[in-house]
Amino acid sequence: xxxxxxxxxxxxxxxxxxxxxxxxxxxxxxxxxxxxxxxxxxxxxxxxxxxxxxxxxxxxxxxxxxxxxxxxxxxxxxxxxxxxxxxxxxxxxxxxxxxxxxxxxxxxxxxxxx
Amino acid sequence: xxxxxxxxxxxxxxxxxxxxxxxxxxxxxxxxxxxxxxxxxxxxxxxxxxxxxxxxxxxxxxxxxxxxxxxxxxxxxxxxxxxxxxxxxxxxxxxxxxxxxxxxxxxx
Numbered sequence: 373x374x375x376x377x378x379x380x381x382x383x384x385x386x387x388x389x390x391x392x393x394x395x396x397x398x399x400x401x402x403x404x405x406x407x408x409x410x411x412x413x414x415x416x417x418x419x420x421x422x423x424x425x426x427x428x429x430x431x432x433x434x435x436x437x438x439x440x441x442x443x444x445x446x447x448x449x450x451x452x453x454x455x456x457x458x459x460x461x462x463x464x465x466x467x468x469x470x471x472x473x474x475x476x477x478x479x480x481x482x483x484x485x486x
Numbered sequence: 487x488x489x490x491x492x493x494x495x496x497x498x499x500x501x502x503x504x505x506x507x508x509x510x511x512x513x514x515x516x517x518x519x520x521x522x523x524x525x526x527x528x529x530x531x532x533x534x535x536x537x538x539x540x541x542x543x544x545x546x547x548x549x550x551x552x553x554x555x556x557x558x559x560x561x562x563x564x565x566x567x568x569x570x571x572x573x574x575x576x577x578x579x580x581x582x583x584x585x586x587x588x589x590x591x592x593x594x
Contacts, residue, residue, distance in 0.1 A: 414490075414572055414584030415529075425500070428581050460524075460527050475519065475574075475582065477529035 375399055376465050376478035377479035384484045385453050392479045395450040403427070404446040405475065406438060410459040421446055459483045488513045492573055492585035499563050499592050507588045509573030517576035518549055519593040520558050523587070524569050530542075532558070563592045 375398035385391050397404050402423045407415035410428035417430035435451040444465075450457055460482050464475040489512040500504055509520075520532040533540050534545040535556065540547055544563075549556040560567055570589050574582040 407582075407584075409527075414586050415574075415582075416584070417581045420581065428578070430581065462527075462529065464529075473517070474531060474534040476531055477521070480527045482527070 376463065376476050378461075378463055378478040378481050379482060380485075381460075381479070382482045384486065387453055387455060387485070388398065389453050390449065390451045391453060391483060393450075393461050394445065394465035395448070395465075395478055396445045396477050399462075401467050401476075402444050402464040403431050403466045403468060404440060404444065404466045405466070406446070406461045406466065408432075408450045409462060409480075410456075411459070415462055419478075427440050444481045458483060487534070487581075488515065488577065488583045490573060490575055492571075492587035492588050493587065494588060495558050496589045499590065501563060501565060501592055501594050503563050503592075504561045505563060505590070507560070507590075509556040509558070509575075509585055511554050511573075511575045511583075512557075513554070514588055515551070515554075515575040515577055517582070518556055519574050519582070520547055521572045521574065522558070522567075522569050523572060523588075529572070540556070546592055560590075563572065563590075565592045565594055568592050 377396045400465045405420040406418040409415040419429040424440045440446045460480045466475045521529045537551045546559045570587040574584045
């Protein structure tokens, strides 16, 4: 159903390192949102990109940054990794920016910070 | 931000039983979705339902926007229905607020 892909599936990093996660949106979708899901909790909104521009940001520090490319794929970059950054990172694609309707999620990237 | 509460937090059912999951939210929304998260973490879209009632096979959902709640009904549950069910709401289109989920276990 989704057509949203993410890479890598799993990643292990050490504290202080930097990481880049990637997301390919579903065909025809121009909006990508990123979420962080800690163990046992619901996903929390990090930010959204619409037509290559940031279109909203949740309560995350600036060391969480992103990009969206002309083909609407997206990257999430996290600098100076902390132990609490260990989580499942999910991206969702949708159509329409602030008028977005249904969001479709990718399978996620599991990040472990040691 | 909007507060989203889901109940019950945990549910154990015998295969074949019916269940109702509830989602309460603290403000008016223009976007509401129900998701099923499988054991591998994949969030599967069940319903986009900011208002009204929808049905898809054994699942149905109702959102009463004026009273700020949504219900997900699962009938004749199967073991494959096990997992965590999330309600997510949005005011604008650019941010979803998720509840803490209902963990469902269906036993044979």
